[in-house]
Amino acid sequence: MDFGAMVDYLPLFEQAMWLTLRIGWIGILGSLVIGLVVAMITHYKIPVLYQISLFYIELYRNTPLLIQLFFMYFALPRVLGVGIDAEACGMLGLALLGGAYMAESFRSGLEAVEPIQTESALSLGMTKAQVMRYVVLPQAVSLSVQSFVANIIFLLKETSVFSAISLMDLMFVAKDLIGLYYNTTECLVLLVIFYLIIILPVSILGTVVERKLRYGAFGS
Amino acid sequence: MELLGLDVLFKGSNAMRLLQGLGVAVEISIISVVISLVLGMLFGIFMTWKNPVARVISRIYLEIVRIMPQLVLLFIVFFGATRALGLNVSAELSSIIVFSFWGVGEMGDLVRGSLESIPVHQYESAAALGMTKGQIYYHVVIPQAVRRLIPMSINLVTRMIKTTSLILMIGVVEVMKVGQQIIEANRMVSPNAVFGIYGTILLLYFLVCWPISMLARHLEKKWSN
Structure with a gap:
């Protein structure tokens, strides 16, 4: 292995890592917001929006992110006539994909909270909104932490397809350098190291958070 | 038709070519799914062993599968294997290798989860009734574990099919590549x-994966008690 070359490549990989992190985390935050909103719509079965949400969840859960991005980045602007910035497209694509997965996690958490919790809170004189905010949602969230963490890791892994819409992420840099200098082994080692830097902390943090937030399981 | 660009589909054999491209993706995922199911079962049983060496090995394998994006694994096999071992691995073969490697890990974890979800008292009660070890597994444990396992492994199949879209990035001519060729030509x-x-391809993937996920959900509901 040529360590000199690896040191030379470091800045390029580091820059790409920041791009992946930026798009990844903004996308994940977006997916949590979308997921919560969609889960609320499906929970209260708001007409029209409910059907749209179900369709959205099924569509995004059953198609690959790569094709979704191609569609959003190359196809939609062609017909709508408005272009979209590659980075914004990546964030939006990840948020929409993640939203569908997060909505399912929220929903299974909400379903796991027993009806007696809602009934008791209502009989104490809480309003419907208060019941959701103070009683049901905290338990639902702590029950679905495990699947949130799994989704976050899944979404961070999915960021690897962004090079397809010409974003200069880790995969793009690696492929580019392999093509230029044929230092295949060095580039692949750096690629693995940088993905470990991005995903390993989340994996470890997930285990810790999961242990801390188990109170939901004892609430019932 | 003109505005949405659907007319291209009916020119020449374009629609047929797209379907053939999808066929390549589905074929690669079916081969990988079969390998993952068979080896994954064995790996799952291997993971329930109490042997510390077996635990460390399966732990490391599982973490690699969990943390590394499938595309990175594809790059490692496709670009790295050629370089390191001097083998000329075709793009199709390297995608089958990677998806099987990934699938065996995921499947093994599902098998382990479903075996461990059977409460100890099931084993103990069966033993108290005088069943032999083989009988306990055959009549008590496996029927229950399989009911938990099947819906989850069907979901794994849809994930496998969706992940095959990545093989575009190492140059396999599949549905996306055919689509790009058609777009370029027109x-x-x-x-x-x-x-x-691209709209058609999105729909094609949806039409392949959606019925499979519905089946998984149906079985999950049916067997949940």
């Missing part, structure tokens, strides 16, 4: 083909 005649073709 750039002048119907510039909106990009919408029609």
Whole structure:
């Protein structure tokens, strides 16, 4: 292995890592917001929006992110006539994909909270909104932490397809350098190291958070 | 039709070519799924062993599968194997290797989870009734574990099919690549083909994966008690 070359490549990989992190985390935050909103719509079965949400969840859960991005980045602007910035497209694509997965996690958490919790809170004189905010949602969230963490890791892994819409992420840099200098082994080692830097902390943090937030399981 | 670029689909054998491209993706995922199911079962049983060496090995394997993006694994096999071992691995073969490697890990974890979800008292009660070890597994444990396992492994199949879209990035000619070729060829005649073709591909993936996920959900509901 040529360590000199690896040191030379470091800045390029580091820059790409920041791009992946930026798009990844903004996308994940977006997916949590979308997921919560969609889960609320499906929970209260708001007409029209409910059907749209179900369709959205099924569509995004059953198609690959790569094709979704191609569609959003190359196809939609062609017909709508408005272009979209590659980075914004990546964030939006990840948020929409993640939203569908997060909505399912929220929903299974909400379903796991027993009806007696809602009934008791209502009989104490809480309003419907208060019941959701103070009683049901905290338990639902702590029950679905495990699947949130799994989704976050899944979404961070999915960021690897962004090079397809010409974003200069880790995969793009690696492929580019392999093509230029044929230092295949060095580039692949750096690629693995940088993905470990991005995903390993989340994996470890997930285990810790999961242990801390188990109170939901004892609430019932 | 013109506006949405759907007219391109009916020119020549374009629709047929797209379906053939999808066929390549589905074929690769079916081969990988079969390998993952068989080896994954064995790996799952291996993971329930109390042997510390077995635990460390399966732990490391599982973490690699969990943390590394499938695309990175594809790059490692496709670009790295050629370099390190001097083998010329075709793009198709390296995608089958990677998806099987990934699938065996995921499947093994599902098998382990479903075996461990059977409460100890099931084993103990069966033993108290005088069943032999083989009988306990055959009549008590496996029927229950399989009911938990099947819906989850069907979901794994849809994930496998969705992940095959990545093989575009190492140059396998599958549905996306065919789509790009069609779009390039018709750039002048119907510039909106990009919408029609990518829209069709999105729909094709949906039509393949959606019924499979519905089946998984149906079985999960049916067997949940």
